[in-house]
Each structure stands twice: as structure tokens, then as C-alpha cells.
Amino acid sequence: MDKKSKLFFSLCSLACSNAAGFTVDAVTLQPVLSGYAVAVEDTQNSFGVIGAYRVAEYVCDHSEINAVGGWYDTESGRYYLDATVIFDDLDRALAFALSNHQLAIYDLAKKQEIRRTTL
Secondary structure, eight states, X not given: OOHHHHHHHHHHHHHHHOSSEEEEETTTOOXXXXXXXXXXXXXXXXXXXXXXXXXXXXXXXOTTOOEEEEEEETTTTEEEEEEEEEESSHHHXXXXXXXXXXXXXXXXXXXXXXXXXXX
């Protein structure tokens, strides 16, 4: 199985087994437990099977993407998937978030969202 197919099927499985959300390393598919997760604008609004394929394809074509994630939006009732970059430095994460027009980033260690309104 090629890398894109493996990632696609893994994303579908991870979404099904992690109702609240997940962030995993894009290569090892192991959970990422620290750092600041920032979604990439190019995979914004990716949900469902088509979204999983879109994210897998993007990650395989962009070596700078070091993680993938999923999260359930209670307002829309949709489960979103994202190509994600993990940063150790908050300032770099915030700058990347702003340049990618993200409303929020996620602090993996504290398990809390940092909204743009607090940036």
C-alpha cells in the first residue's frame, strides 16, 4: 500500500475511534502530546471521506507538514480533518496561524484551544 492510501485509511480509522479529536505524527501516526498544533489553510473545510483523501494527498505532497489532526465541531456537527504543523515555539505558531487565517491553535500539552481573540 502506498503512503497516501495508508494515510487516508488511517485518517478514516482515527476519526472513527477518536470522537473528540486527535493529533498524530504524519509519518508514524503516533499521538503528538506537546507543542502547538496549527492547521494549514489549504486543507481547511476538509470533512468526511473526501476530506480525508484531500488531507492525505496534501500531506504526501508537502514535506513540511509534520502532523495530521481531526476534531469534532459541535456547532456544525461536522468532523473536520486537517494537515497540521506542530511548533514548539508559541510565537512561531501564532505567526503561522495568522498567515494561514486560522481562528485558533491548539496547545497539545495543556489540551486547550487558543482562540484568535486572545492572540
